[in-house]
Each structure stands twice: as C-alpha cells, then as structure tokens.
Amino acid sequence: MSRPTLSLSRARYTLGPWARIAGLTVCALLTLGPVVWTVSTSLRTPADSFDLPPQIIPAHPSSAAYHGVFEQIDVWLLALNSTLVTALIALGQMITAGLAGYAFARLDFRFKKPLFGLVLATMMVPLQVTIVPVFLVLKTTGLTDTLLGLIVPAFPTAFGTFLMRQYFLGMPKDLGEAAMLDGAGPWRIFRSVYAPLARPGLAIVGVLAFNYHWNEFFRPLILETSGQNYTLPLGLVSLQGNLGTGSISVVLAGVVLSMIPAVAVFVVGQRPLREGITSAGVNR
Amino acid sequence: MTDTRIPAVRPRAADPAVAAVRPGARERGTRLLAALFLAPTVVGIVVFTVVPIIGSVVLSLFHWNVIDAPVFAGTANYRELAGDATVLVSFRNTLVFMVFAVAAQLLIALALALTLNGRMPAWLRSVFRSAFFFPLVLSAASISVVMKYLFNQDFGVVNWLIGLFGTAPVPWLTSEHGAMATVVIVYVWQQFGFSFLLFVGGLNNIPKEIHEAAALDGATGPRKHLAVTLPLLSPTLLVASVVGIINALQVFEQPYVLTDGGPGDSTRTVVMVIYERAFEQLRFGEASAVGVLLFVLIMAVTAVQFRLSRRFVHYQ
Numbered sequence: 001m002s003r004p005t006l007s008l009s010r011a012r013y014t015l016g017p018w019a020r021i022a023g024l025t026v027c028a029l030l031t032l033g034p035v036v037w038t039v040s041t042s043l044r045t046p047a048d049s050f051d052l053p054p055q056i057i058p059a060h061p062s063s064a065a066y067h068g069v070f071e072q073i074d075v076w077l078l079a080l081n082s083t084l085v086t087a088l089i090a091l092g093q094m095i096t097a098g099l100a101g102y103a104f105a106r107l108d109f110r111f112k113k114p115l116f117g118l119v120l121a122t123m124m125v126p127l128q129v130t131i132v133p134v135f136l137v138l139k140t141t142g143l144t145d146t147l148l149g150l151i152v153p154a155f156p157t158a159f160g161t162f163l164m165r166q167y168f169l170g171m172p173k174d175l176g177e178a179a180m181l182d183g184a185g186p187w188r189i190f191r192s193v194y195a196p197l198a199r200p201g202l203a204i205v206g207v208l209a210f211n212y213h214w215n216e217f218f219r220p221l222i223l224e225t226s227g228q229n230y231t232l233p234l235g236l237v238s239l240q241g242n243l244g245t246g247s248i249s250v251v252l253a254g255v256v257l258s259m260i261p262a263v264a265v266f267v268v269g270q271r272p273l274r275e276g277i278t279s280a281g282v283n284r
Numbered sequence: 285m286t287d288t289r290i291p292a293v294r295p296r297a298a299d300p301a302v303a304a305v306r307p308g309a310r311e312r313g314t315r316l317l318a319a320l321f322l323a324p325t326v327v328g329i330v331v332f333t334v335v336p337i338i339g340s341v342v343l344s345l346f347h348w349n350v351i352d353a354p355v356f357a358g359t360a361n362y363r364e365l366a367g368d369a370t371v372l373v374s375f376r377n378t379l380v381f382m383v384f385a386v387a388a389q390l391l392i393a394l395a396l397a398l399t400l401n402g403r404m405p406a407w408l409r410s411v412f413r414s415a416f417f418f419p420l421v422l423s424a425a426s427i428s429v430v431m432k433y434l435f436n437q438d439f440g441v442v443n444w445l446i447g448l449f450g451t452a453p454v455p456w457l458t459s460e461h462g463a464m465a466t467v468v469i470v471y472v473w474q475q476f477g478f479s480f481l482l483f484v485g486g487l488n489n490i491p492k493e494i495h496e497a498a499a500l501d502g503a504t505g506p507r508k509h510l511a512v513t514l515p516l517l518s519p520t521l522l523v524a525s526v527v528g529i530i531n532a533l534q535v536f537e538q539p540y541v542l543t544d545g546g547p548g549d550s551t552r553t554v555v556m557v558i559y560e561r562a563f564e565q566l567r568f569g570e571a572s573a574v575g576v577l578l579f580v581l582i583m584a585v586t587a588v589q590f591r592l593s594r595r596f597v598h599y600q
Contacts, residue, residue, distance in 0.1 A: 100325035133339030156328030215423030278485030
C-alpha cells in the first residue's frame with residue numbers, strides 16, 4: 001500500500017487548521033455577503049444606492065427607503081396576512097402531525113402499513129402536479145383568493161407526520177404500559193404521558209412549517225389575486241414591479257422588513273430547524 | 285430489549301380472563317382513537333394530493349379553459365406538447381439546471397461539512413454552521429429580487445468584484461448561458477445549506493473509532509475521506525441527492541423573478557410552463573399534461589437513483 005505518491009499527497013492535501021478556518025471564513029463571507037449588502041443598501045440614500053465599491057457602512061445613513069416601502073405597499077396588511085397564514089398553518093401542522101404521528105407509532109389498527117406508505121408516498125408528489133386540481137377544488141368551494149384557501153390545504157404534512165412518528169417511536173414503551181396498568185385508557189395515555197413529552201418534536205414541526213410558509217411564493221401567487229390578500233413575498237415582488245423609476249433601496253428595505261421574522265425564527269428556532277432537517281437524512 | 289411485556293398491550297390475546305370480562309373494549313377504544321387521530325391527515329392528503337393527482341391525469345385528457353365546458357381530447361394535449369418548442373426546451377432547461385445545481389450543491393456542502401469536521405474551537409464551528417445554514421431561512425422570491433441587482437451587468441456588485449481581478453463584465457442576466465448560470469448560482473447559494481446540514485448530521489453519526497482504526501492502518505487526508513468517510517456517509521448522500529433532485533426539478537421562484545424565463549426561453553423551467561399555461565393562458569388541460577410529465581420524470585429519475593444506489597450505498 002505504500003506507493004510513493006501517497007506520501008506526496010499526504011503532504012500536499014492535509015490542510016492545517018488555519019488554512020481550513022481561512023477557507024471557511026471566505027465561504028461564510030460569500031454566503032452572508034448578499035444579506036449584508038441588502039441591509040446596508042436599504043440604509044443608504046437613493047443617490048448612494050449604486051455606489052461601487054459598495055459602502056458596507058452607509059456614508060449618509062437614511063431611513064428614507066423604509067418610509068418609501070410603507071408609502072408604496074400596505075406593509076402592515078401584508079405582514080398581518082403572512083402572520084395569520086403562517087401561524088395557523090404551523091399550529092395546524094403541529095396538531096395533525098402530532099396526532100397522526102402518534103397513531104402510526106403507538107396505536108394498533110388495520111391498514112396501518114399501507115396508510116403510512118400512502119403518507120410517505122405523497123412526500124414525493126410535487127406541489128405543481130396537483131396545483132391545477134387543487135385550484136379547481138378551492139374555486140368550487142369559493143376559497144380561491146381567500147387566506148383560508150391558503151391555510152387549509154397546508155394542514156396535512158407528510159414530512160411532519162413522518163417526523164413525529166419517529167419522535168414517538170423514540171420514547172420508552174414502558175411509560176404507556178405503566179399507565180395502562182394503572183387503568184389509563186388509550187386517550188389518557190396519549191394525553192397525560194406521551195403528548196407532554198412530544199413538545200420538542202412538535203417545535204421542530206412548527207418551526208419548519210413557519211419557515212416554509214412564511215417564505216412561500218408559488219401557492220399565494222396562484223391563489224391570491226387581489227392585493228388585500230397578498231402575503232409579504234408577493235407584495236415584495238410587486239413592489240419591485242412598481243419601481244420603474246424609484247430607487248433600489250426601497251425594494252431592499254422591503255426585503256429587509258420581510259426578513260425580520262425569518263431571522264427571528266432563525267435565532268430562536270435554529271436548533272429545532274436544524275434537527276428537523278438533519279433528521280431527514282439520518283433517521284432512515 | 286426483548287419486550288416480554290408486549291402481551292400486556294393486548295390483554296385479550298395474553299389473558300383470557302381479562303378478555304372474558306371486557307371483550308376487546310380496549311382494542312375498540314384504540315382503533316377509534318387511531319381513526320380520530322389519523323382523520324385530519326389522511327382526509328387532507330386524499331383531498332389535496334391523491335384526488336388531485338388523479339384529477340391532473342383526467343384533466344390532461346381534456347381541452348379546457350375554465351369558462352367553456354371541457355372537451356374530451358384524448359391524447360391531443362400530449363401530442364401537441366411533443367411538438368411545442370417552448371415545452372421541450374423547458375424540459376431541457378430543467379434537466380440542465382438540475383444537473384448543475386445538484387452537483388454544485390452536493391460538492392460545496394460536502395466540502396464544507398468535511399472541512400468543518402476538522403479540529404477547531406466549538407464556538408467557531410457553530411458560527412460557521414449558522415452562517416452556511418442562514419440563507420435557507422430566507423424567501424427564495426425576495427432573495428432573487430436582491431440577486432437581480434447584484435448580478436446586474438453595469439452596476440452590479442458581482443461584476444465589480446470580478447473586475448477587481450481584471451475580468452471583463454459578464455452579461456449575467458442578459459445572455460443565454462449567463463442567465464442559466466445565474467439561476468443556478470442563486471439557487472445553489474440559497475439551497476446548499478440543506479445538504480450541508482444533512483452531511484453535518486451524517487458525519488456526526490459516524491463513530492469516531494472507525495476513523496481511529498483507519499488512521500492506525502495509515503489512511504490520512506483525502507484517502508481517509510475516499511476510503512472511509514464517503515462509504516459511511518453514502519446513505520446520507522443518497523437522501524441529499526434524492527431530495528436535491530426532486531427540489532431542483534421543481535425550480536420556480538429564481539427563474540421567475542430573475543429572468544422571467546428569458547432571454548428567449550433559455551431559463552424557462554417546467555414549473556414556469558405549468559404556471560403560464562394554466563394561470564396566464566387558461567389552458568388547464570395542457571398545464572395538467574405538463575404536470576403529469578413532470579411527475580413521471582421525477583419518479584423515473586428517483587427510481588434510477590435508488591437502483592444505482594444499491595451498488596454504492598453502504599449501511600453500517
């Protein structure tokens with residue numbers, strides 16, 4: 001095994017810790033650069049917004065762009081819509097995924113395997129394949145161009161169900177059995193023993209749902225036709241369309257405003273988000 | 285953990301005396317509870333996914349503009365699509381996009397995860413991890429709005445930056461190849477964090493002893509990664525590439541906002557065509573047919589991947 005090339009490549013490819021950290025730093029700067037530029041440009045005056053090299057710290061800091069956003073679109077309405085839609089979907093998904101995940105993990109019933117297979121299979125179905133019939137279903141029920149039409153179809157979550165099933169499977173069986181010996185029925189066992197233990201798992205489902213639906217663009221674009229039902233991402237893209245003549249700082253100020261909740265969730269929900277994503281790759 | 289108490293869950297099977305007192309009451313209770321717990325998810329999935337899939341297939345056999353009554357068309361929609369240059373090019377674009385986006389995303393994520401796995405202070409590691417994962421929480425639509433400015437040919441920061449190295453300005457969004465490259469870059473910039481997190485999790489799952497044993501056998505540097513880490517990481521690689529491909533085949537926001545499919549049709553993707561046919565041109569039958577084809581494509585690619593993976597994926 002000791003070919004001469006091996007020792008050569010050993011010397012050449014083993015990166016020292018400093019080289020590694022330097023490389024990672026460059027990559028991190030490239031990753032965060034666009035975000036930093038967005039924030040700093042949104043704080044510049046329109047005249048300075050195209051300055052090159054870009055000023056990281058604005059020479060003439062100004063909040064004019066933010067006033068501009070509020071003048072051109074109804075930020076409060078869009079934010080309210082986004083909050084309502086996102087919060088209700090997150091809550092709904094936590095409930096549906098929590099219940100279904102528990103049933104698949106801990107209850108015995110007929111057709112359990114095929115039903116679980118059905119749920120897993122729908123993870124593979126792209127939204128775009130079903131959007132036309134879903135649109136028609138919502139249209140016949142009068143739910144197109146309403147926030148409800150955006151919320152209700154998003155309640156069932158195949159991934160969330162899968163995640164919660166894994167979560168419940170990870171809990172010791174003895175707890176439920178002890179409760180049963182004490183005379184607790186299946187509902188009592190769920191309600192008093194397992195449900196309280198499931199909170200961290202439910203947090204993962206909730207944070208994932210919040211992140212996805214706060215940023216969702218495709219369904220709102222199709223379902224919401226009147227401006228009063230727009231969510232923030234839709235409003236932002238329309239803001240960009242309004243600006244034949246205006247400054248880019250206004251658009252970027254809008255982007256920054258819409259980022260605030262996403263960043264808040266990143267800070268607060270980083271761990272659940274990360275665990276939700278990581279478990280997709282590891283737990284199978 | 286051989287669970288000797290499992291019979292306790294089913295009193296009827298284990299203890300005839302209990303069963304005689306309350307024949308199956310507990311089991312009926314369990315089944316009722318299961319039905320109640322599953323109802324929201326299963327009904328929702330049937331109404332909003334299963335029925336719509338069938339609906340899409342049925343609709344694809346009709347000509348329909350929502351206003352007039354649908355007219356049965358047989359396979360006419362599919363035959364028309366086969367001769368429709370825009371549709372064909374959208375499939376080609378989507379496949380080209382998928383290949384480049386997934387390859388770049390996996391390579392970057394893997395390189396970063398492996399580099400991060402080396403020795404460094406814990407706080408620094410978590411700073412890097414958060415940085416790489418951050419774009420994932422932002423909206424693809426608003427990020428694309430931002431990128432449209434950064435990649436502007438005349439005043440964009442990207443061209444200024446490469447100008448520092450003496451490179452001539454690149455027509456990122458206004459030339460065919462440039463536009464596709466920009467869509468890929470913007471998509472990868474936002475998405476690589478997903479694969480990155482999968483790899484970080486996968487690497488954490490590899491027992492330390494295996495690397496120590498490999499080091500004793502003389503494996504170091506790239507050889508260690510090729511011979512030891514990658515095979516152990518292969519289940520995670522499979523998930524990352526399956527999810528990456530399924531997501532990439534559905535790309536929409538980036539080309540929609542950055543280029544609106546242009547210049548020409550050079551960045552028009554399959555999902556953009558579905559959107560345009562259905563909701564701009566009211567050709568619902570055709571849009572459904574494109575959707576069905578996309579579904580078949582995704583299934584086929586995923587099936588091929590799982591077939592191939594049998595030869596490359598190692599489970600511990």
